[in-house]
Amino acid sequence: MNSISSEEKARLMKLATYASTSVALTLIICKMVAWLMTDSVSLMATLIDSCLDALASIINLVAVRHALAPADKQHRFGHGKAEALAGLGQATFITGSALFLLLEAISHFWNPQPISEMPVGVAIMVVSIVATYGLMMFQQHVINKTDSTAIKADRLHYKTDLLVNGSVIIALLLAYYGWAGFDPLFALLIAGYILYSAWEIVQESLGLLMDREMPDEDRQKIKAIVRGHPKALGMHDLRTRTSGMTIFIQLHLELDDSLTLMQAHTISDEVEALLLAEYPGAEIIIHEDPASLVEQHPEFAE
Structure with missing residues (x-):
């Protein structure tokens, strides 16, 4: 689009x-x-x-x-x-x-x-x-x-x-x-x-x-954008839908455990900006997770 x-x-x-x-x-x-x-x-x-x-x-x-x-x-x-x-x-x-x-x-x-x-x-x-x-x-x-x-x-x-x-x-x-x-x-x-x-x-x-997911092509593009950030260690639980002209994107961003809350928030904002550049006007919610949490719960990995 x-x-x-x-x-x-x-x-x-x-x-x-x-x-x-x-x-x-x-x-x-x-x-x-x-x-x-x-x-x-x-x-x-x-x-x-x-x-x-x-x-x-x-x-x-x-x-x-x-x-x-x-x-x-x-x-x-x-x-x-x-x-x-x-x-x-x-x-x-x-x-x-x-x-x-x-x-x-x-x-x-x-x-x-x-x-x-x-x-x-x-x-x-x-x-x-x-x-x-x-x-x-x-x-x-x-x-x-x-x-x-x-x-x-x-x-x-x-x-x-x-x-x-x-x-x-x-x-x-x-x-x-x-x-x-x-x-x-x-x-x-x-x-x-x-x-x-x-x-x-x-x-x-x-x-x-019924809030059908976006096409696989878009989901793969979103994953590539998120993982392309140098500080992003991974992501999981991606959820997408559309309502009229608005695209809704939710995901969990995996970050280094040692980051401060402010540093994690800054990285999250940067990832959100990258996604907005590709999907202008999208509603994006990003939850920051420590990478060790994903290691303890392999079912999170995508």
Whole structure:
């Protein structure tokens, strides 16, 4: 993750929520016009998907603003888990829409309807693809800078949208020039993919709510930074988690027994500064342990 200030992260996250909401509302209008003109069930599928994207983006907007609020007396660790809660809410809406779409697709599959005004539907889908791709590029930029769970979940919606829009173009062409059943068939496939995407969001959100450890790559980096200090004899009991934009790091630092309390505290501060250089804004708790204690308790060693 790039090292940028908390203020810049907050600005980027807010911009991403405004952009996704604007794009979703615009696409809803376009797709509604196309669906009314073509009576395509696959177009209705992507219209439903866009409606849920708009609702999810609005939820994200509210959740991100809440997650960025500073810690208070009732929430000492901040409000970062609002992002994960928003992700679960989005997954619920997405699952409901996918199930509704499955029922509609099955109904149209047994009673295929001819497609009319096919060029209009294709044109709207091309516009949707261009707008969605542009939004996803901006969202990825924000994710690279902030590692926001809420923006990741939102981008997953639009990644689904991108694939859905492309498949709808194929479905419209096949249904118009061939068998009308291609339209509901593609809608069934889209519904299945939407359900899979919802499951991915649930996994990500539950991981944050259950205080999942940071990736092994980050844990190894933290250990290397701590052990890289010339006065650090070792470390153990590393615990990490994330909540919104905030990373929490706790560890026991092994130091020479002969150090004074002030010397041990100074070294601990220096190690904390090294970690903050790599993880700006992280909440770090370091407990100093005499090295002989670890020798007496080998289970402490990592």
